[in-house]
Amino acid sequence: MIQPLNRQWRAARRPVGLAQPSDFQWKEEPVGEPGPGQFLVRILYLSLDPSNRTWLWEKQTYLPPLALGDVMGGGGIGRIEKSNHPDFPVGSHVIGLFGWQDYCVHDGSGLTALLPNDPSIPLTMHYGLFGHIGLTAYFGLLDVGKPKAGETLVVSGAAGAVGSLVAQIGKIQGCRVVGITGSDEKCRWLTGELGLDAAINYKRESVPEKLSQHCPQGIDIYFDNVGGPTLEAVIDRLSMHARVIICGAISQYNKSDVREFDPGPRNLFKLVWQRARMEGFLVFDYWGRAMEAIGALAQWYQQGKIKYRVDVVEGLENAPRALNKLYDGSNTGKLIVKVA
Amino acid sequence: MIQPLNRQWRAARRPVGLAQPSDFQWKEEPVGEPGPGQFLVRILYLSLDPSNRTWLWEKQTYLPPLALGDVMGGGGIGRIEKSNHPDFPVGSHVIGLFGWQDYCVHDGSGLTALLPNDPSIPLTMHYGLFGHIGLTAYFGLLDVGKPKAGETLVVSGAAGAVGSLVAQIGKIQGCRVVGITGSDEKCRWLTGELGLDAAINYKRESVPEKLSQHCPQGIDIYFDNVGGPTLEAVIDRLSMHARVIICGAISQYNKSDVREFDPGPRNLFKLVWQRARMEGFLVFDYWGRAMEAIGALAQWYQQGKIKYRVDVVEGLENAPRALNKLYDGSNTGKLIVKVA
Numbered sequence: 001m002i003q004p005l006n007r008q009w010r011a012a013r014r015p016v017g018l019a020q021p022s023d024f025q026w027k028e029e030p031v032g033e034p035g036p037g038q039f040l041v042r043i044l045y046l047s048l049d050p051s052n053r054t055w056l057w058e059k060q061t062y063l064p065p066l067a068l069g070d071v072m073g074g075g076g077i078g079r080i081e082k083s084n085h086p087d088f089p090v091g092s093h094v095i096g097l098f099g100w101q102d103y104c105v106h107d108g109s110g111l112t113a114l115l116p117n118d119p120s121i122p123l124t125m126h127y128g129l130f131g132h133i134g135l136t137a138y139f140g141l142l143d144v145g146k147p148k149a150g151e152t153l154v155v156s157g158a159a160g161a162v163g164s165l166v167a168q169i170g171k172i173q174g175c176r177v178v179g180i181t182g183s184d185e186k187c188r189w190l191t192g193e194l195g196l197d198a199a200i201n202y203k204r205e206s207v208p209e210k211l212s213q214h215c216p217q218g219i220d221i222y223f224d225n226v227g228g229p230t231l232e233a234v235i236d237r238l239s240m241h242a243r244v245i246i247c248g249a250i251s252q253y254n255k256s257d258v259r260e261f262d263p264g265p266r267n268l269f270k271l272v273w274q275r276a277r278m279e280g281f282l283v284f285d286y287w288g289r290a291m292e293a294i295g296a297l298a299q300w301y302q303q304g305k306i307k308y309r310v311d312v313v314e315g316l317e318n319a320p321r322a323l324n325k326l327y328d329g330s331n332t333g334k335l336i337v338k339v340a
Numbered sequence: 341m342i343q344p345l346n347r348q349w350r351a352a353r354r355p356v357g358l359a360q361p362s363d364f365q366w367k368e369e370p371v372g373e374p375g376p377g378q379f380l381v382r383i384l385y386l387s388l389d390p391s392n393r394t395w396l397w398e399k400q401t402y403l404p405p406l407a408l409g410d411v412m413g414g415g416g417i418g419r420i421e422k423s424n425h426p427d428f429p430v431g432s433h434v435i436g437l438f439g440w441q442d443y444c445v446h447d448g449s450g451l452t453a454l455l456p457n458d459p460s461i462p463l464t465m466h467y468g469l470f471g472h473i474g475l476t477a478y479f480g481l482l483d484v485g486k487p488k489a490g491e492t493l494v495v496s497g498a499a500g501a502v503g504s505l506v507a508q509i510g511k512i513q514g515c516r517v518v519g520i521t522g523s524d525e526k527c528r529w530l531t532g533e534l535g536l537d538a539a540i541n542y543k544r545e546s547v548p549e550k551l552s553q554h555c556p557q558g559i560d561i562y563f564d565n566v567g568g569p570t571l572e573a574v575i576d577r578l579s580m581h582a583r584v585i586i587c588g589a590i591s592q593y594n595k596s597d598v599r600e601f602d603p604g605p606r607n608l609f610k611l612v613w614q615r616a617r618m619e620g621f622l623v624f625d626y627w628g629r630a631m632e633a634i635g636a637l638a639q640w641y642q643q644g645k646i647k648y649r650v651d652v653v654e655g656l657e658n659a660p661r662a663l664n665k666l667y668d669g670s671n672t673g674k675l676i677v678k679v680a
Contacts, residue, residue: 264604271620280611
């Protein structure tokens, strides 16, 4: 019998700008053997997320930096094929930070969790609605943003995995919702199928002008996935006691450190005049309350109040190229690589 | 009998950079006569505050902009000399936005208030400890910042009217307090008489280096009076769940609009990693809770736990030049112009 190989993408260089396939090294090595308390995961899907690019920075982010030579980091869903760990039995499905590879030997520590054995839930939904994406949208908007019916919510990256959920949860809360995205097709999806009140194509339209047109009463809540000049334009139109939820800054991730980001908004001082609050959050802090979010999201989904899209790229070999779909805006919905 | 004249400084031009005396016009006109429901105030003291400069901007700030030709805006304390208003009797002292002049006819609207008839309180203290300065420090630090004993608090503009109170209230709350100011003499005052744990002279020392030395556990609370590069240096060292209280941006007020401020901090995204909050506030919103602050501040003052300094400039004619003492750092404590 031929021994299966573990194919891997390892970090070869610190990327400058967009990560290139040549910044990664393709390696094939024997599949590892789980030791005591460990198990072997056959990875089925990878989640590609905008912040993955920052894991390649040299300095600490919200996670320790990858060393050159390490397997590229990434969220994975897999099936347990061998196990010496009583809580992670063979045949069960598991989610965790398994990296860009076919197989991973793991001890179940960190954010690793068994998935429920429910065939009605597609496995990939544990990345979307019922995973870090759904929890980010749910807790970021509701816990940090505290929306009230009638308020105006602006979402950037509105056609993305997190943004499209935030926008729909905002509608469910009774907000007027304006989405900012990068194509007319995405704008149509937002105002059509998702029922947003307005959408702005930042690549073709003037964001300050359109915000002024679509938010005549000012902006009460801004859910920021992009950073950069959009943030400055929104701050200019904040209403009294506004909340700015900083979730991501995808316009800046292809730098090498936060200190190398473009300069921040000049008009930050408007936070004083508007008695406004800007707050950052990470979904990790809400893991303990996951069931609260999943319960609400599942109900809204069954009621047809929430729609979400998945964009599946086939083959581990395409992971480096697929990552850049997040930055050029060519993905439509949650980006996933199907490994096996 | 010679009719007294009302001497005034009126806005003549929108200043470019530091306001020059030539940006104001000196006028002398007959003292006004109070109509029904009005009273006449003889102004005794003016409060000069950093934000006064922004009132000369062409666009709306947190107050409507002054028109050219208007009497320059400013907080005043005066004695009522004539009155057709039952709540504002002749002989009583009153505080309000009376402007840079000798006399003001007023109807008592807005933030105008009678002062208590208590000869043990010097009139000028109603600008400091018991006025907008004390309330700004008290509510900004305690309500917005929510300090806990053992936390590290950094205050910029720490030898200024607001900053020196914030630093002392921080010590009373059990915080480790580091002040940033602009001279060695002020540093000595902060660590000596006021009992701060450390002080940084930003004109002579590297703020990032000194912050790293004096805040080895990171910065839990930053009370920002200055904006600019100091804000970026502090954000780099925020600890988990840190609070940044935006009170002022004195480094930027000699511009013409918030949109012309220097670019904001590049590293704003650290708010996400640190789950940190940045919040603006204005003391106006706390007027209704003034007695809570005044009660606490009076007690701390009597106990010798709070010290404060007043810098009095003699003569209305010197008001324009006095204003710039706030920006070149040559004032020591609350800056006041004695008018009569």
